[in-house]
Amino acid sequence: MLANLQHILSQISRNPDIDKGDLMASNRVILSAINQALGTDRASVWLLSDDHSQMHCTYLLDCETHLAEPDITLTRHNFPRYFAALDEERNIVAEDAHTHPYTSEFSIDYLTPLQIFSMLDTPIRHHGEMVGIICIEHRVTKKWRDDEVVFAGFLADIYGRALSASERIRYQTELEQLNSSLEQIISQRTQELTQSLEQLQQTQHRLIEVEKMASLGRLVSGIAHEINTPLGVAVTANSHAQATLLELEQLFHANQLTRQQFSQSGSTIKHSITMVNANLQRAVDLVNSFKQTATTGTEQQAEWLQLSRFIPQVLTSMASVLQQYQVQAELQVPEDIEVQSYASPLATVLTRLIENACIHAFDTPEPRQIVISASLNKHSWQLDVADNGRGMTEDELTRAFEPFFTTRRSDGAKGLGLTLVFNLVSHLLQGEVRLFNTDKGCTVSLTLPVTLVTA
Structure with missing residues (x-):
């Protein structure tokens, strides 16, 4: 390869625009270098569709028209021999593009109107696969030297590097957008969960209060039931003792009280008093049990x-x-x-x-x-x-x-x-x-x- 071409390759390889992810800037740098180094009239970048059924021109640098972004698409249906040659992923070197077996299909609709005579197409590879071509065209007959073909191949590889940088930047942007979206989603979910947690805590607090009241109700009901029995018996026994004592007093004042009646009434009153004492003691025991169930132990020493x-x-x-x-x-x-x-x-x-x-x-x-x-x-x-x-x-x-x-x-x-x-x-x-x-x-x-x- 001529020293001039090597120098141009070295400059382009070190150009910071290649790794910035800006494909338009990379297009301008690479295609300008091609036309300058090879003295050609046109250079363009074409990218294949995923199924390789068509190819679209993404950037065109024409020394006469300076048309940067033409709207040109080639299909496999219209140019089958050319696409078949692309499938081999080799350079297409046509000194006379009108007669070359791979490019003659372009003669009437493409080459003649643009006055193009010679073509050099070199594959662009990305992640090891062919994704498009760099097309170099000249309006007069040009015999392509081997070093020029190699030069074009190196530039196509550099363009693949630019594609990787663009992909990386795109992924980074998408990741940043995704992270931003995730942060919003997380923030929203966190807010929703916080609200749900607060509602659950409020519900739990209400349920605890309801259960406390229910337990208190059961406790009060139990205490009332347990204490009511001995107190009821004590009240009944006391009433019976009072009635017996009143009857005894009436007999005494009427001078009708006999020894037997006095003895029987005394026994009845003693029995009633015994029942009162026993049931009152049972009530006391119950109250002490209730006190024990609520003990705090503040008076205890470990x-x-x-x-x-x-x-x-x-x-x-x-x-x-x-x-x-x-x-x-x-x-x-x-x-x-x-x-x-x-x-x-x-x-x-x-x-x-x-x-x-x-x-x-x-x-x-x-x-x-x-x-x-x-x-x-x-x-x-x-x-x-x-x-x-x-x-x-x-x-x-x-x-x-x-x-x-x-x-x-x-x-x-x-x-x-x-x-x-x-x-x-x-x-x-x-x-x-x-x-x-x-x-x-x-x-x-x-x-x-x-x-x-x-x-």
């Missing part, structure tokens, strides 16, 4: 407890209950477990769980057993109270911690034992309580912190 000593002490206090219901208690507590907790509330929890198992778990005379086990994890410890009784139904498992829910109300049960356990464990003892059936009965499992969080 202390370190060695479970292998603490739990047996609780069991000792429950000996009479265990004996009454003929239940055998078994301990599985390692010697080295020491935890921080509130002794009295923890003892209350364990006592209530044992009482609850004794009263409700067993309905057969078979050997009755309660197993109390403890285990230590990294930051928590677990206390399980398991029985080998009848287990619980799904409804009982669901409602077990509900205030005043009991299956033994006819036997005097109030339904506050597990409610007290749940409140003490969840709030004061800072833990969790679970209730579930096993293959042999039911288990209450407490998960409690090794160290309490104190204010």
